[in-house]
Amino acid sequence: MRIMKMQSKFLDVFLESLEKFGSLYGPVRRNGVLRFEKLEKISDLEISDEVPMIPLKKLFHPMKFTMLQFDERGFSPDYSVIERRVIIGVHPCDIHGLLRLDEIFMGKPADPYYTGLRENSSIIGFSCMPSKSSLCKSTDTDMIEEGFDLFFVNLEEFYLVWVGSSRGYDMIREREEFFEENVSHEDIDRYVEWREKRNAKFEQKIDFNNMPDLMELSYNSEIWNYFAGKCLSCGQCTMVCPTCNCYTVTDVFDVTNEAKGKRNRMWDSCMFVDYSLVAGGHNFRGTRQDRLKLWYTHKLKSFGHEYGRPGCVGCGRCVETCPVDINVITVSTALTTREVPKQ
Ligand code: SF4
Ligand code: SF4
Known part of the structure; x- marks a missing residue:
């Protein structure tokens, strides 16, 4: 180059x-x-x-x-x-x-x-x-x-x-x-x-190498109760994250001819309550805790397993955006220390 x-x-x-x-x-x-x-x-x-x-x-x-x-x-x-x-x-x-x-x-x-x-x-x-x-x-x-x-x-x-x-x-x-x-x-x-x-000038440091194991070991940890009790399911973390990519599609029919229309595609968020709702009314991730664990499993563990690099690129946007301080720093710190932030 x-x-x-x-x-x-x-x-x-x-x-x-x-x-x-x-x-x-x-x-x-x-x-x-x-x-x-x-x-x-x-x-x-x-x-x-x-x-x-x-x-x-x-x-x-x-x-x-x-x-x-x-x-x-x-x-x-x-x-x-x-x-x-x-x-x-x-x-x-x-x-x-x-x-x-x-x-x-x-x-x-x-x-x-x-x-x-x-x-x-x-x-x-x-x-x-x-x-x-x-x-x-x-x-x-x-x-x-x-x-x-x-x-x-x-x-x-x-x-x-x-x-x-x-x-x-x-x-x-x-x-x-x-x-x-x-x-x-x-x-x-x-x-x-x-x-x-x-x-x-870097003030933050996380050991991402430890995160896949810590995510696995802590799946049933109490720390998730703490974060789930605060999460608003607003989906802002997913909107601002450069690697989040979920979308949904909707068919919009012409009012004068119901065989005619267009298919729109728009961002979706795994933090939304209806994200894993399927036909028949069953919701695979009906609780905030399940949805948070899905997001952090994806960022800290499974993306790396599939593509060889973590799903976080360190932009800091989730840190700046989440209104209740749930972000890759507070979660990885809790995973590492088994302690949640002091109220
Ligand atoms: S973690 Fe924060 S930004 Fe993400 S859905 Fe929950 S409250 Fe919203
Ligand atoms: S710091 Fe990582 S997890 Fe947070 S928004 Fe940026 S890329 Fe996503």
Whole structure:
């Protein structure tokens, strides 16, 4: 992989030139909340250490869209959700989240909507400093070596730019006068200093290697009564987690012709009471405790068994979002110490 250097003053002009590769998307602040959106102008882009509230998954696994139209003769897929895009300002944890979703949606059989969005999107990653909730050092997702076209490490007056794909090279060729091939010893020193400074800022540490065994051993532990007594079943933890991917489908019929209609797909949450409700009225996970155990078994144990890496990419969003402090830190601490937080 090639690494080049670009002076910071060229950034906006370079990013604007990427419009040739698709519509520009990135973090934008609306009503005080940072979110991934289509950019109306490059000055709307807010690249910062903060992660957008809803992760990058929303651009590949949309919250709600129409999958197909049907009538008496059959159905026709609706791929209108797919467009060519360049997504700017993506942190390493969100790129790792996307690589996890690739395993789920692009295995056999592949999801054509996710695959279409993935193949038509370019990813421009940016480095960040950890927040007090960041766990990505513990999940080994604080840096990224694949899954992007370009990745910018911010060293203040200049960026080091990792080129991760042939499309990334094409992007650089658009404005090659901005990029320097030679990275000096002083530049490398600056990069090493930046990494050391960043490493020292992590406040959270979890030993994820122990979690599969502790989840298994603690399945009937009292700690789950404590967390279940607090959980509101609101589903926010699943909405903000970059690796949660459950959805449901609903057929919407035309009022004038009941053989005609469309099939919509929308996010679902295993924290919702009716998630495991089946025909006949039986609910496999009717209690909050069962649903919490399902979520944490998936994040801390079974995803790793299936794909070789934990289902947590350490973004810290569940820590920031859960209104009653149930998150990967409080749960893994309780699993490790067998003690629940003091009230
Ligand atoms: S764990 Fe927290 S965020 Fe998740 S459903 Fe329960 S209350 Fe909501
Ligand atoms: S479990 Fe929490 S910290 Fe881990 S990826 Fe999901 S939201 Fe982020």
